[in-house]
Amino acid sequence: xxxxxxxxxxxxxxxxxxxxxxxxxxxxxxxxxxxxxxxxxxxxxxxxxxxxxxxxxxxxxxxxxxxxxxxxxxxxxxxxxxxxxxxxxxxxxxxxxxxxxxxxxxxxxxxxxxxxxxxxxxxxxxxxxxxxxxxxxxxxxxxxxxxxxxxxxxxxxxxxxxxxxxxxxxxxxxxxxxxxxxxxxxxxxxxxxxxxxxxxxxxxxxxxxxxxxxxxxxxxxxxxxxxxxxxxxxxxxxxxxxxxxxxxxxxxxxxxxxxxxxxxxxxxxxxxxxxxxxxxxxxxxxxxxxxxxxxxxxxxxxxxxxxxxxxxxxxxxxxxxx
Amino acid sequence: xxxxxxxxxxxxxxxxxxxxxxxxxxxxxxxxxxxxxxxxxxxxxxxxxxxxxxxxxxxxxxxxxxxxxxxxxxxxxxxxxxxxxxxxxxxxxxxxxxxxxxxxxxxxxxxxxxxxxxxxxxxxxxxxxxxxxxxxxxxxxxxxxxxxxxxxxxxxxxxxxxxxxxxxxxxxxxxxxxxxxxxxxxxxxxxxxxxxxxxxxxxxxxxxxxxxxxxxxxxxxxxxxxxxxxxxxxxxxxxxxxxxxxxxxxxxxxxxxxxxxxxxxxxxxxxxxxxxxxxxxxxxxxxxxxxxxxxxxxxxxxx
Numbered sequence: 315x316x317x318x319x320x321x322x323x324x325x326x327x328x329x330x331x332x333x334x335x336x337x338x339x340x341x342x343x344x345x346x347x348x349x350x351x352x353x354x355x356x357x358x359x360x361x362x363x364x365x366x367x368x369x370x371x372x373x374x375x376x377x378x379x380x381x382x383x384x385x386x387x388x389x390x391x392x393x394x395x396x397x398x399x400x401x402x403x404x405x406x407x408x409x410x411x412x413x414x415x416x417x418x419x420x421x422x423x424x425x426x427x428x429x430x431x432x433x434x435x436x437x438x439x440x441x442x443x444x445x446x447x448x449x450x451x452x453x454x455x456x457x458x459x460x461x462x463x464x465x466x467x468x469x470x471x472x473x474x475x476x477x478x479x480x481x482x483x484x485x486x487x488x489x490x491x492x493x494x495x496x497x498x499x500x501x502x503x504x505x506x507x508x509x510x511x512x513x514x515x516x517x518x519x520x521x522x523x524x525x526x527x528x529x530x531x532x533x534x535x536x537x538x539x540x541x542x543x544x545x546x547x548x549x550x551x552x553x554x555x556x557x558x559x560x561x562x563x564x565x566x567x568x569x570x571x572x573x574x575x576x577x578x579x580x581x582x583x584x585x586x587x588x589x590x591x592x593x594x595x596x597x598x599x600x601x602x603x604x605x606x607x608x609x610x611x612x613x614x615x616x617x618x619x620x621x622x623x624x625x626x627x628x629x630x631x632x633x634x635x636x
Numbered sequence: 637x638x639x640x641x642x643x644x645x646x647x648x649x650x651x652x653x654x655x656x657x658x659x660x661x662x663x664x665x666x667x668x669x670x671x672x673x674x675x676x677x678x679x680x681x682x683x684x685x686x687x688x689x690x691x692x693x694x695x696x697x698x699x700x701x702x703x704x705x706x707x708x709x710x711x712x713x714x715x716x717x718x719x720x721x722x723x724x725x726x727x728x729x730x731x732x733x734x735x736x737x738x739x740x741x742x743x744x745x746x747x748x749x750x751x752x753x754x755x756x757x758x759x760x761x762x763x764x765x766x767x768x769x770x771x772x773x774x775x776x777x778x779x780x781x782x783x784x785x786x787x788x789x790x791x792x793x794x795x796x797x798x799x800x801x802x803x804x805x806x807x808x809x810x811x812x813x814x815x816x817x818x819x820x821x822x823x824x825x826x827x828x829x830x831x832x833x834x835x836x837x838x839x840x841x842x843x844x845x846x847x848x849x850x851x852x853x854x855x856x857x858x859x860x861x862x863x864x865x866x867x868x869x870x871x872x873x874x875x876x877x878x879x880x881x882x883x884x885x886x887x888x889x890x891x892x893x894x895x896x897x898x899x900x901x902x903x904x905x906x907x908x909x910x911x912x913x914x915x916x917x918x919x920x921x922x923x924x925x926x927x928x929x930x931x932x933x934x935x936x937x938x939x
Binding site: 330333334337341342446449450453454456457458459460461462465466468469472473569570571573574575577578581582592593595596597599601604605607608611612615616619 | 669670673774775778779780781782783784786787788790791863867870871874875876877886889893898899901903906910913914917918921922925
């Protein structure tokens with residue numbers, strides 16, 4: 315049963331990935347103007363140079379052939395050639411991927427832990443002023459644009475107090491050993507992480523609270539109460555385990571959101587990751603880099619969804635039986 | 637369908653319009669503390685943005701006469717100081733809100749019409765049409781929305797019309813999903829079955845018997861899509877993909893950030909547009925969240 319479920323999910327995953335790659339191809343290769351025009355914007359290219367560029371980008375082939383070449387290149391990890399950096403996109407992406415993974419990993423950890431704890435706390439005080447305050451504050455933070463939250467944080471730490479660095483990933487010119495470097499990067503990591511977490515906590519605190527409150531009317535909670543268990547034990551031991559299921563689903567949704575947040579927060583804090591790369595590529599119309607970043611983001615979300623489905627499946631016996 | 641559904645005896649709920657609630661949705665929102673907070677917040681922002689430019693009709697483009705009035709703090713002449721070009725921040729704030737609101741609303745209209753329409757058709761017909769439509773919906777649901785919006789805006793342009801289109805055409809899948817699942821259950825109700833057996837056409841059943849019953853759900857979703865659209869527009873504008881002529885709140889923050897207003901400590905340039913976005917989004921979120929709770933009270937009646 316489980317094998318069949320897994321096979322079906324895997325097939326769907328493959329289909330979605332394929333559709334995403336095709337969508338990406340259509341978006342960038344069919345709709346807008348040709349890359350040659352973009353490269354030749356400055357007007358320094360004569361007809362011969364243009365012809366050479368057309369050949370370099372394979373635009374002399376039919377769309378179908380271009381699609382096959384594009385697909386083949388992707389499979390070999392070749393994302394094309396950046397207009398701006400005049401290097402392969404893979405080289406440009408280089409360390410940016412790692413930097414983004416570091417930032418998003420830290421932010422996700424903080425967001426989920428703080429969000430779930432706040433949600434449990436709100437549920438334990440359900441329909442009191444504390445509960446309302448947590449809900450309103452969560453919604454308030456959620457209503458802040460990520461970049462604006464970042465600007466406020468920079469304002470606080472750049473203008474008022476100078477406790478932490480507000481830009482970049484390392485202090486320029488600082489030469490230290492491994493531990494010194496690690497300390498430096500960690501210090502730079504704090505504010506962007508804080509910003510991303512602040513904006514996204516609501517997604518976890520509200521869902522945890524609501525699903526806990528829903529779980530509390532279940533029969534097994536009545537049993538637990540009849541056994542004379544304390545409210546806290548009832549909440550954490552009995553309700554939370556069931557209430558965490560929607561949180562797993564929320565994580566998949568959250569990944570789509572936080573990637574949008576990463577673009578804004580990395581831009582504000584000059585964090586040299588894929589978000590900042592997207593910002594720069596948009597500004598300079600460096601489409602191959604933009605295309606690669608978008609494709610990687612989409613694939614990341616699809617894979618997370620896939621994993622959260624599998625996790626849900628293994629956590630919830632009710633899904634498994636049907 | 638069970639035998640019950642076709643028996644001559646009508647259950648009382650089969651005669652009443654499906655899912656009609658006793659108190660109207662807007663009244664329920666007003667009675668809720670958070671809902672009322674949302675309405676009041678929103679009313680305040682809307683009054684400022686829609687009436688403000690009429691009450692304070694001075695020239696938004698008025699440049700300062702000397703460099704002394706560049707990035708100047710609040711004064712009697714400029715209540716919220718001046719921009720890096722010496723323009724009046726207060727005036728730009730009042731006018732900019734209209735642009736943010738305009739894009740948010742038009743994007744939402746597109747998204748809701750598309751999402752609700754697809755959800756209605758998909759849920760009503762079910763079967764293979766539903767399968768195809770939901771496959772497409774799921775595909776767009778899984779794509780990261782803001783990065784997609786950014787890519788589309790970079791490719792197609794940044795006028796407010798294109799921005800509205802781009803946000804609207806990427807924000808419908810959630811709505812489609814929600815409406816579809818509600819319609820799926822509505823179509824099995826005895827009322828729909830009876831009307832159909834009386835010979836009503838599909839179009840009429842959808843319009844007269846199903847649409848009114850999902851309307852509250854559409855409204856709740858509308859508020860949430862609105863706040864999402866306003867946030868998306870703000871992010872686009874901040875990243876330099878806003879309309880350069882029609883200055884929105886996001887564009888103001890883009891200009892402020894890129895003109896060194898941060899290091900100058902020019903809080904008067906940064907706080908107003910940011911606070912405007914937050915108030916508008918929070919207003920819609922509180923209302924949408926409240927409608928959600930009213931329509932789906934399961935989590936609320938708990939002890």
